[in-house]
Amino acid sequence: MLNVDLNTRRDFIRFQRDELTSSLVYAKLASIEKDEQNKKVLNAISFEELEHCEVLMKYTGIIPSPYGWKVIFYYVLARLFGLTFTIKLMENGESEAQEMYARYKDYPEVVALGQEEEKHEEQLIAMINEERLSYMGSVVLGLNDALVEFTGALAGFTLALNDSKLIALTGSITGIAAALSMASSEYLSTKSDGDGEKHPVKAAVYTGFAYIVTVFALILPFILISNVLVALGLMLVAALIIIGLFNYYYAIAKSESFKKRFVEMAVLSFSVATVSFLIGYALKYFTGIEA
Template sequence: MDNANRKKLLKFQQNEITEYRVYSTLASIEKDENNRKVLLSIANEEIKHYHILKKYTGVTPKPNRWRIFKYYWLARILGITFAIKRMESSEQNAHNNYAGYTGYADLTELAEAEEKHEKELISLIQEERLEYMGSVVLGLNDALVEFTGALAGFTLALNDSKLIALTGGITGIAAALSMASSEYLSTKSEAGKNKRPIKAAIYTGIAYIITVAALIAPFIFIGNVLAALGTMLCIALFIIALFNYYYAVARSESFRKRFGEMAILSFSVAAVSFVIGFALKKFTGIDI
């Protein structure tokens, strides 16, 4: 094997030992016994691949400590599923490149094992936060669609940023309690589900209230209602992008499709509500 290919394999080898350390570290902090076994099983696969590559490179590279640190804290903050799926999809992941070494049987087998076995193992990991993802989606989606529209309508109807924030806050809290109650009843009526109704309601309500607080904040701190409205729409777009990125990685779905659908829906409702607010103010003659 020439030096160029040996250098590539050395990079792959470092990637394997790094991922071995990541999975081993995550296993050490995982409380669920099933998840811990899955993580240790993947770690064992990584160390096997590392030793296969060592036969060709003849060296012992050190793991990338920054990646270990990064994925450890990603797992702590956003969950193990998100962290490992983000790691497996990163550009530094060399698994797909092994298939190019067709003249080496063990490297070809390694490519097939990486692609198949790890995906199967990762799919076995069960996380509570992902089980309740539907409840979070419900709270976020409803708050974004309903509240971008409501605040846009309030902007022209009320024309006072503090009054808009107050009205929005009261409406938002009432809506959050209503959505949480609906999710509780909906989850309770679903047979065969592992979700707990009270916990599902809490996830929905918290997601709704956090979104409402973020959306009314510009009207509290910015006096100009149109500037506050523009800032609110930017915050809504940021929340949509942030959540859908997390959801797309954790669920292995398309980010662009989900982001586009939610953004178009929220902003369309906001535009219609803005026009309705203007029309109602015009025709009723009420000026606050």
């Protein structure tokens, strides 16, 4: 074991654990990757991360145990949200590793590990080719339209109908019809484009599914709560959560600004909801119709 001070050794042990953990994560991701080229790259990176761990062992004299929870976390994440999203999250960690290794200029061999981490990042970006990302535009279409249109519709129904069960029923009928309409439009639009990158049926399914899931989430408060104003408030909170979760996923997967997209979609959805609520109130007042 090479001689290093106590603090440096402690840091290098932490680096070792990260390298060993990353090696296991990449191996796990390779085991579920169907694309042979992607699988080959992931296995190669897994092997290199293990080599990094062995280099650091010259200074630490031990091989520490990996962070088992991280291996499980990234594996589950890849299963749920796909390889692209998972790799982009890991890429953020790779960038931090580069900065940490660069601090140890007295150890050229360790600095070289940071440079290899940068190469990993480039390889990961180059290898990403996932079907679900090709249909992200279809998901955006369904989700965005459902949020903007449906928050407005439910807000308008709230004062016009003033009955939570009736609002939920009316909203369900409206939402399902709108989802089918959006899916049909996406099918025809994709088919007419004819670029071959997206299958029209799959594009329609992604759009319709995103719309239906959003509709269900927004209607749920009216099904569970009888007070229409409380239900409306919870519906708006649900809309905000959906906007936040989706835009976080989109920002990571597409390497775009989360804040910009989140604010833009939130302002648009809530503005439409406010206008629709006022229209509902105005119609109820001027027509004198009570639900």
